[in-house]
Amino acid sequence: MISAEKIIKFLRQKPALNLSQIEKESGLPSRTLHKAFSGSLKLNEKHCQLIEPVLRNYGYADELFSKAKIISIVNHKGGVGKTTTTINLGKALVISGFRVLLVDFDSQGNTSQCCGVHQVDVQVIDALLEKVDLPIIPLDENLFLAPSNIKMAYRELELINSIGNEKRLKNRLQKISEEFDFIIIDCPPALNIFTTNALVASDLCIIPLQPEASALYGVDSLFNRIYEVREESNPSLIVKGILFTMVTENTLVHKQMIDYVKKEYKHIPIFNVLIERATIIQQSQVAQKDIFTYSPKSPVALQYAELAKEFFII
Numbered sequence: 249m250i251s252a253e254k255i256i257k258f259l260r261q262k263p264a265l266n267l268s269q270i271e272k273e274s275g276l277p278s279r280t281l282h283k284a285f286s287g288s289l290k291l292n293e294k295h296c297q298l299i300e301p302v303l304r305n306y307g308y309a310d311e312l313f314s315k316a317k318i319i320s321i322v323n324h325k326g327g328v329g330k331t332t333t334t335i336n337l338g339k340a341l342v343i344s345g346f347r348v349l350l351v352d353f354d355s356q357g358n359t360s361q362c363c364g365v366h367q368v369d370v371q372v373i374d375a376l377l378e379k380v381d382l383p384i385i386p387l388d389e390n391l392f393l394a395p396s397n398i399k400m401a402y403r404e405l406e407l408i409n410s411i412g413n414e415k416r417l418k419n420r421l422q423k424i425s426e427e428f429d430f431i432i433i434d435c436p437p438a439l440n441i442f443t444t445n446a447l448v449a450s451d452l453c454i455i456p457l458q459p460e461a462s463a464l465y466g467v468d469s470l471f472n473r474i475y476e477v478r479e480e481s482n483p484s485l486i487v488k489g490i491l492f493t494m495v496t497e498n499t500l501v502h503k504q505m506i507d508y509v510k511k512e513y514k515h516i517p518i519f520n521v522l523i524e525r526a527t528i529i530q531q532s533q534v535a536q537k538d539i540f541t542y543s544p545k546s547p548v549a550l551q552y553a554e555l556a557k558e559f560f561i562i
């Protein structure tokens with residue numbers, strides 16, 4: 249039988265569904281699902297039995313939760329907010345009730361550092377090149393980290409020369425994908441073997457972009473790499489959307505750049521939410537905390553929460 253947890257996860261992934269309608273069709277007392285959704289009521293076995301056939305009509309299938317959705321946060325331009333987005337989108341999904349693994353796939357090790365993980369014995373690259381399991385460090389009840397550091401860079405050539413080099417991350421993640429709802433990969437600022445591995449492993453990618461002219465140079469090379477990966481090894485890779493980061497909304501140049509990208513890349517979805525430039529982000533990273541822990545009411549925390557919601561809509 250469908251569990252209460254899966255019901256809530258399914259409903260969170262389908263924000264367009266009308267809870268009152270589902271309550272009616274299931275014969276549940278009104279507001280039952282609303283209360284379960286907000287956490288003030290736990291659905292019991294009887295509730296689950298009544299809801300199951302209705303949700304199946306709305307597209308629920310057990311396979312939906314059998315494997316994690318793997319998301320790459322990718323842009324070979326440096327300093328555009330990949331790491332910040334990995335951490336804060338990850339935490340926003342955890343707050344929404346999902347179990348999330350962050351994969352630090354950059355030898356700068358910024359995701360690991362921002363999560364307070366400085367010492368690592370085994371790291372992601374070791375699991376790709378040796379017979380060791382992917383290291384998974386718990387950060388929180390439902391948030392986990394696979395760490396990296398500078399040693400990853402020393403082993404790049406070994407990965408390039410290995411058999412099945414581009415598929416190694418995919419193969420390792422497939423082994424553990426039943427344990428998580430989402431796996432988010434923080435990519436390095438380069439179109440190298442690591443980024444290709446991440447794209448080959450992913451169901452979706454999100455492209456953080458600063459609305460500035462310099463950030464746009466090279467975006468075409470990124471799309472070309474994505475199309476190549478699709479053609480050669482991962483036909484189901486989806487560009488989930490471009491995410492504007494570090495936006496100063498009242499700046500004319502930012503408005504113009506956002507309009508330009510919307511026009512120029514019509515075929516690519518763009519998230520409506522804009523992540524503003526906010527020094528509180530840097531402060532949260534110095535404190536080694538995600539923005540929801542550091543400053544849950546800050547506008548930028550609300551923007552990352554909005555991103556997690558929009559993620560299920562666009």
Ligand SMILES: Nc1ncnc2c1ncn2[C@@H]1O[C@H](COP(=O)(O)OP(=O)(O)OP(=O)(O)O)[C@@H](O)[C@H]1O
Nearest residue numbers: 326327328329330331332437494524525526529530
């Ligand atoms: N919304 C924001 N407002 C202000 N500063 C931000 C914001 N997002 C990120 N930053 C800061 O900008 C810098 C770069 O961000 P981040 O590390 O997330 O980018 P990145 O794309 O991962 O960089 P790299 O390409 O080097 O991996 C960091 O110092 C971070 O604290």
Ligand SMILES: [Mg+2]
Nearest residue numbers: 330331354358
């Ligand atoms: Mg980074």
